[in-house]
Amino acid sequence: MKIVVCIKEVFNSDDVKIDKKTKNIDRRGAELFINPYDLNAVELALELKEKFGAETYAITMGIPSAESSLRECLAMGIDKGILLTDRALAGSDTIATSLALTEAIRKYVPDCDLILCGKHAIDAETSIVGPAIAERLGIAQLTYVDELVSIEAGKVIVKKAAENGDLEVEAKLPAMLSVTGEVNKPRYMDLKNIRVAVSSEIEVVDIAKLNLSAEDVGVPGSPTVVGEMHMVERAAGACRMLSGSTVDIARKIAELAKAAK
Ligand SMILES: Cc1cc2nc3c(=O)[nH]c(=O)nc-3n(C[C@H](O)[C@H](O)[C@H](O)COP(=O)(O)OP(=O)(O)OC[C@H]3O[C@@H](n4cnc5c(N)ncnc54)[C@H](O)[C@@H]3O)c2cc1C
Numbered sequence: 020m021k022i023v024v025c026i027k028e029v030f031n032s033d034d035v036k037i038d039k040k041t042k043n044i045d046r047r048g049a050e051l052f053i054n055p056y057d058l059n060a061v062e063l064a065l066e067l068k069e070k071f072g073a074e075t076y077a078i079t080m081g082i083p084s085a086e087s088s089l090r091e092c093l094a095m096g097i098d099k100g101i102l103l104t105d106r107a108l109a110g111s112d113t114i115a116t117s118l119a120l121t122e123a124i125r126k127y128v129p130d131c132d133l134i135l136c137g138k139h140a141i142d143a144e145t146s147i148v149g150p151a152i153a154e155r156l157g158i159a160q161l162t163y164v165d166e167l168v169s170i171e172a173g174k175v176i177v178k179k180a181a182e183n184g185d186l187e188v189e190a191k192l193p194a195m196l197s198v199t200g201e202v203n204k205p206r207y208m209d210l211k212n213i214r215v216a217v218s219s220e221i222e223v224v225d226i227a228k229l230n231l232s233a234e235d236v237g238v239p240g241s242p243t244v245v246g247e248m249h250m251v252e253r254a255a256g257a258c259r260m261l262s263g264s265t266v267d268i269a270r271k272i273a274e275l276a277k278a279a280k
Pocket residue numbers: 025026027028042043044054056057078079080081109110111112113114116120135136137138139140141142143144145146147148149245
């Protein structure tokens with residue numbers, strides 16, 4: 020079994036500014052770390068590695084220093100890191116990001132059984148990248164997975180929360196799973212693995228290696244247009260606690276919202 024985990028380096032939204040002219044996010048000075056849900060995906064891959072002897076890969080598309088996040092995954096127990104980095108990738112939206120990641124998976128792990136992603140990245144929060152990779156590869160996608168029930172005989176069964184309780188869903192392998200924070204508790208880095216992680220080779224990939232051109236990715240390959248961006252201001256006013264049954268509270272919220280219009 021081969022498992023690819025997609026990890027993204029994110030920033031704390033309190034640490035970034037928005038460039039009013041370009042409407043781009045100015046991340047200079049922001050501390051980068053692995054998206055928390057992607058650590059749940061890494062943990063799931065490691066649990067499957069322990070159970071089935073799976074070969075595990077972590078892949079990220081990011082700036083050259085994202086190599087350190089891949090080494091963090093290796094120190095947790097992942098076998099191989101793939102860093103997709105190229106100036107041409109800057110400004111990629113979800114369409115271009117998913118294209119580059121898909122081509123990297125096609126080239127470096129063409130026979131992978133499982134692609135694991137986080138349910139969303141905590142900075143842009145679109146939840147599009149995982150499903151878009153699945154769509155491009157023509158494989159099944161199970162999103163917002165809270166529990167992996169089983170994986171055998173070419174199929175995977177998962178549990179996810181639904182309005183009326185838990186839902187069990189199954190799909191044929193290969194499949195893409197996007198996981199929530201409920202799926203497990205990520206482990207810490209292991210001292211023995213840290214030594215290996217420091218000296219392991221990371222596969223560094225540019226767009227030429229993926230047969231992509233600068234027109235396919237980055238700003239030219241990104242149809243998303245950011246119309247407006249605003250910093251959310253904290254609303255002034257005191258907190259008001261509502262009591263009563265769920266229906267009463269819902270009714271009161273609706274009345275208050277109507278009155279506030
Ligand atoms: C309004 C807006 C403005 C933006 N402006 C900019 C900008 O100015 N500059 C800029 O660089 N970006 C910008 N972005 C972000 C960029 O478009 C997204 O970060 C990127 O396409 C991934 O989408 P996401 O973060 O929503 O990931 P999601 O779809 O929420 O991520 C889900 C999962 O997909 C995987 N994944 C996502 N991205 C990666 C990755 N890079 N590598 C590996 N795995 C990944 C992870 O497993 C992650 O948990 C902007 C996004 C929006 C919505």
